[in-house]
Amino acid sequence: MTRVAVAGLGHWGPNLARNFDDLAELAWICDGSAEQLAPFRRRFPQAKATERFEEMLADETLEAVVIATPVPTHYELAKEALEAGKHVLVEKPPAMRGAEMDELVALAADRDLVLMPGHLLLYHPGVQKLKELIDGGELGEVLCVYGNRQNLGIVRANENALWSLGVHDLSVILYLLDEEPEVATAQGRDFLQDGVEDVVFCYLRFPSGKIAHMHLSWLDPHKMRRLTVVGRDKMAVFDDMELERKVTIYDKAPWKRAETYGEWQTRSGDIFIPKIATSEPLRLECEHFLRLVGGDGDRHKVARDGAMVVSALERLTDSLRAG
Numbered sequence: 001m002t003r004v005a006v007a008g009l010g011h012w013g014p015n016l017a018r019n020f021d022d023l024a025e026l027a028w029i030c031d032g033s034a035e036q037l038a039p040f041r042r043r044f045p046q047a048k049a050t051e052r053f054e055e056m057l058a059d060e061t062l063e064a065v066v067i068a069t070p071v072p073t074h075y076e077l078a079k080e081a082l083e084a085g086k087h088v089l090v091e092k093p094p095a096m097r098g099a100e101m102d103e104l105v106a107l108a109a110d111r112d113l114v115l116m117p118g119h120l121l122l123y124h125p126g127v128q129k130l131k132e133l134i135d136g137g138e139l140g141e142v143l144c145v146y147g148n149r150q151n152l153g154i155v156r157a158n159e160n161a162l163w164s165l166g167v168h169d170l171s172v173i174l175y176l177l178d179e180e181p182e183v184a185t186a187q188g189r190d191f192l193q194d195g196v197e198d199v200v201f202c203y204l205r206f207p208s209g210k211i212a213h214m215h216l217s218w219l220d221p222h223k224m225r226r227l228t229v230v231g232r233d234k235m236a237v238f239d240d241m242e243l244e245r246k247v248t249i250y251d252k253a254p255w256k257r258a259e260t261y262g263e264w265q266t267r268s269g270d271i272f273i274p275k276i277a278t279s280e281p282l283r284l285e286c287e288h289f290l291r292l293v294g295g296d297g298d299r300h301k302v303a304r305d306g307a308m309v310v311s312a313l314e315r316l317t318d319s320l321r322a323g
């Protein structure tokens, strides 16, 4: 069984620790705060506990490190772990600069280690369904994708809506379209706190001509977690706020009738709601990481895909700041 350590036991880390305790050998738990660590010493008595990240890295039998600490610490901790020869699963985003992410990707490639960003939404069975519909040609040629991630709150002080919310949709849009955007622009405003944009609109254009849009906001009357894919033949919506209709496929499209003079009309057919599995996306993410560590699958692709997300985030941030 793979020996795994989890660092950062705040809000999110315990979910990772629970899953790795089930799926692998949770060998170490680590948190910089003794108070934060205390309840987990009792919950995972078989795991060694430490407040010092370096202490667990010194354990030569430890194979993989999972990092769920605050975003600004990700790059340094991931770098240390890779340098110590450990496979790394690091919460999103693994770095705040494209150059830092490229350095991590190169380090992992040099040592043939896994560097996997925790892009949870990619493991959502609803997103997997969208991918299947797109790759299987069910929607026809994809023209555009747009994401809505809005709510009233949680107002964050140190991450803007682009980094806090946009990282999810961006990872999914790039995964679905499997292309790097050639244009990435953003507009937004910091209404509540100087320099922390709470409303952001992003535009992406891809070499194939596809376009994408993201509306990210914590100043909104609607709670929306929705992604819409418009194809030439059909359209599909993934709505994570829905309990039973996570994915809806609309047999709707523009249409030219053969017997007329070629003017565009529209066609509205059936609306189909496929059954979507209720598997826990985090468990699927952890299983994928363990498979990559075990040598199953392309371990360098997840790192390169993660680098594409960080690079796009950086370009969107530059555009946002340029106004």
Ligand SMILES: NC(=O)c1ccc[n+]([C@@H]2O[C@H](COP(=O)([O-])OP(=O)(O)OC[C@H]3O[C@@H](n4cnc5c(N)ncnc54)[C@H](O)[C@@H]3O)[C@@H](O)[C@H]2O)c1
Residues within 6 Å of the ligand: 007, 008, 009, 010, 011, 012, 013, 030, 031, 032, 033, 036, 051, 053, 068, 069, 070, 071, 073, 077, 091, 092, 093, 118, 119, 120
């Ligand atoms: N994938 C998701 O859906 C999802 C959801 C929530 C959070 N996250 C991510 O998880 C990460 C953590 O978020 P959170 O909300 O749990 O944060 P948090 O602030 O609640 O917890 C972070 C913990 O890390 C500890 N820590 C800080 N520096 C450390 C270090 N150098 N070594 C060891 N421990 C250290 C802190 O003491 C704290 O207990 C963030 O990157 C966040 O983006 C992901």
